[in-house]
Amino acid sequence: MTTIILLIALSISLCTDIKNRKILNIVTLPAMLLGLAAHTFTAGLEGFLFSFYGILTGFALLVIPYALKGMAAGDVKLLMAIGALKGSAFVIGSFLYIAIIGGIIALIILMVKKDLLATLKRMIFSAKIRTLSGLSTHELHHAFPYGVAIVLGTISFYGVGPIW
Template sequence: MTFVVLLITLAISFITDIKSRKIFNIVTFPSMFIGIIFNTITFGWEGLFFSILGLLTGFGLLVIPYALGGIAAGDVKLLMAIGALQGSSFVFGSFLYITIIGGVIALVLLIMQGELRNTIKRIFTTAQLKTLNGLNKNELHHAFPYGVAIVLGTICYTGVIYF
């Protein structure tokens, strides 16, 4: 049951993030509630703890990138929904794939736009200054809908776990 809800949530989020660069609350919140309710009914208090811990793990993994303005709230809520449905170890395992896929997508986009060298220079300059003040949000024109990486990473991890 939760696996089917996960796949539906991922499919809808993938499409909406590509089309409108948004992951809608009408998709993520019901997924969170379904995960919590289903796991609680099926496994009792352990199921409730399983879902809440997964939800909090999803939140914890993306709260800093969100606070720094690197991703949107919809991305955080999508990872929270994945956690509520499948638990903390699943969301953490997915996150490893998500970060790799997100990095590859970012690298490909920078190469295609001819901006890899400038971006690396900016990163090293900022690192030497040991402050984020050197980064201007207006320069982040290489941003991409990170929900795509979340969906692809979760599907890759699902393949490792279930198949």
């Protein structure tokens, strides 16, 4: 049952993130609650903790990128929903795929826009400026709907399994 809920939440989130650059609370919050309820119903307190720790793990993995404005709250809540439905180990495994796929997507975007070298130079220059003065005047990234990487990474982990 949790797999079906996960696939529905991922499908809807993929569509809304591509179309509107939003991952909706009406998808992620019920998915979290259904994950908590399903695991609590089937395994009692142990099931509740399994799901709750999954939520916390999803939050912990993306809270820093969110705080640094590297992604939106919907991305964080989607990873939390994945954790609620599948637990901490699954969300960590998915996160490894998500990071790899997100990096590949970013590289492709930069290569297509012919901005890879310029972006690398800006990153190095900005790191030097931040080190010297604490200031940065350059845009360091081309934003893309990160929900795409979250969905593809989660499905990859589900289908392929651990890479370790």
